[in-house]
Amino acid sequence: MLEESRAYFCRAANVLGLSDRVRDILLTPLRIVKVGLITESDEGKLIKHTGYRVQHSRVRGPMKGGLRYHPSVDEDEATALANLMTWKTAVVDVPYGGAKGGINCDPTDLSERELNEITRTFVGQIKDVIGPTIDIPAPDVNTNAKIMGWIMDEYSKYAGFSPGVVTGKPLHLFGSEGREEATGRGVTIVLEEVLRSQKQSITDVTVAFQGFGNVGSFAARTMAELGAKIVAVGDHAGGVSNPEGLNIDELVAWTARHGSVAKFPGGDAFESSDVLTWDCDVLVPAALGDVLTKDNAEDVRASIIVEAANSPTTPEADEIFRRRGILVVPDILANAGGVTVSYFEWAQNIQQFRWELGRIRHELSDHMRKAYEAVAAVAKTRDVDLRTAAFILAIQRVGEAALSRRPYAEAKDLPR
Ligand SMILES: NC(=O)C1=CN([C@@H]2O[C@H](COP(=O)(O)OP(=O)(O)OC[C@H]3O[C@@H](n4cnc5c(N)ncnc54)[C@H](OP(=O)(O)O)[C@@H]3O)[C@@H](O)[C@H]2O)C=CC1
Numbered sequence: 055m056l057e058e059s060r061a062y063f064c065r066a067a068n069v070l071g072l073s074d075r076v077r078d079i080l081l082t083p084l085r086i087v088k089v090g091l092i093t094e095s096d097e098g099k100l101i102k103h104t105g106y107r108v109q110h111s112r113v114r115g116p117m118k119g120g121l122r123y124h125p126s127v128d129e130d131e132a133t134a135l136a137n138l139m140t141w142k143t144a145v146v147d148v149p150y151g152g153a154k155g156g157i158n159c160d161p162t163d164l165s166e167r168e169l170n171e172i173t174r175t176f177v178g179q180i181k182d183v184i185g186p187t188i189d190i191p192a193p194d195v196n197t198n199a200k201i202m203g204w205i206m207d208e209y210s211k212y213a214g215f216s217p218g219v220v221t222g223k224p225l226h227l228f229g230s231e232g233r234e235e236a237t238g239r240g241v242t243i244v245l246e247e248v249l250r251s252q253k254q255s256i257t258d259v260t261v262a263f264q265g266f267g268n269v270g271s272f273a274a275r276t277m278a279e280l281g282a283k284i285v286a287v288g289d290h291a292g293g294v295s296n297p298e299g300l301n302i303d304e305l306v307a308w309t310a311r312h313g314s315v316a317k318f319p320g321g322d323a324f325e326s327s328d329v330l331t332w333d334c335d336v337l338v339p340a341a342l343g344d345v346l347t348k349d350n351a352e353d354v355r356a357s358i359i360v361e362a363a364n365s366p367t368t369p370e371a372d373e374i375f376r377r378r379g380i381l382v383v384p385d386i387l388a389n390a391g392g393v394t395v396s397y398f399e400w401a402q403n404i405q406q407f408r409w410e411l412g413r414i415r416h417e418l419s420d421h422m423r424k425a426y427e428a429v430a431a432v433a434k435t436r437d438v439d440l441r442t443a444a445f446i447l448a449i450q451r452v453g454e455a456a457l458s459r460r461p462y463a464e465a466k467d468l469p470r
């Protein structure tokens with residue numbers, strides 16, 4: 055994944071004519087933290103996990119990005135995702151740099167007490183490198199508002215009451231209206247803009263989803279509300295389809311009760327891996343990375359792919375989609391709604407003020423539409439695909455800020 059994120063960066067860097075020296079400056083993470091976490095299991099045995107926080111860039115503000123609890127978490131994955139956060143925050147023009155992290159664990163094997171202990175131990179280990187003006191974690195795969203609340207509580211024991219140290223918190227612990235739905239809602243807003251640019255409407259399209267967690271379920275819900283037909287959804291345990299459109303509210307309720315979309319009675323069951331090649335207009339990968347590869351890219355039948363997940367497409371698959379005329383809406387634009395509302399949450403925490411849901415949704419919509427317009431304009435002027443355009447825009451914004459900040463100010467060849 056690390057090589058892939060660098061490959062996408064380099065595609066834009068080639069268009070901008072960046073020197074190797076500047077590429078090095080912009081790609082090198084500021085700090086990589088790896089910590090051992092020793093806790094006690096419910097049976098009284100010692101359990102060991104490894105936690106990571108990679109802080110990529112603070113050029114445009116405090117570092118920002120989620121925490122993932124998954125067996126795939128390692129230094130490379132966290133570094134790649136931290137790097138993406140730097141470009142994502144620049145694309146939506148929120149005042150942050152980029153970071154990412156997590157714990158290498160399988161949360162399905164852990165009780166709530168064990169998860170709480172591991173999270174608090176992690177906070178104790180990284181407390182000196184996070185903070186409301188330093189680095190602000192948020193939810194990602196297998197983490198949620200409850201875990202963010204534990205992080206705030208634990209950090210506040212060391213630093214005093216600090217709601218702004220983490221976003222995606224529960225509402226009663228100074229979270230924000232609209233954060234839980236934000237990434238999925240943002241995906242829908244960007245899809246609407248893409249379709250508008252093609253003189254199509256969201257009511258005309260059929261959509262297939264891989265992943266029905268936080269991002270997938272809220273994206274499906276908001277698309278269905280606007281009239282899109284969600285024809286297939288797959289998760290880890292299985293898939294469910296209905297050519298007339300799945301009832302998404304019922305599917306959400308089913309998943310909450312059964313832990314998976316599998317066996318949902320409102321559709322037909324299928325093998326979950328088939329969802330990526332489903333017969334639909336729009337494919338939304340909303341689970342893990344590297345799922346669209348050279349091995350399945352030729353079989354994808356959608357004409358638009360909206361990357362709700364981070365890094366779902368390998369560069370080889372991306373090239374195949376380009377050749378086949380499939381439009382890919384890149385992660386650093388498509389899923390940036392989450393970090394945008396995280397920014398609103400952090401701003402509310404700092405101001406000790408609350409915004410209403412209507413204001414959050416309006417501001418989110420405004421930010422996402424402006425980001426799409428800016429990326430589409432670069433794509434047109436430079437005659438490049440949307441991903442390269444998003445990277446160009448982000449690299450220029452980060453480069454411009456870096457020029458005025460030490461230790462980069464002397465690097466006269468940074469992009470303007
Ligand atoms: N949360 C956020 O605000 C943001 C998240 N993202 C990205 O969106 C993606 C999803 O994150 P999020 O929704 O928060 O995570 P969740 O943990 O809420 O949901 C993950 C979903 O992916 C599914 N999944 C996991 N493994 C597989 C697999 N092998 N095949 C099919 N489905 C699978 C899970 O299914 P099951 O439950 O069956 O395991 C679940 O439906 C990630 O790439 C994340 O980085 C990006 C921006 C912000």
Ligand SMILES: O=C(O)CCC(=O)C(=O)O
Nearest residue numbers: 119120192194392393396
């Ligand atoms: O809300 C945030 O701060 C970051 C969310 C995230 O991890 C992401 O956008 O990938």
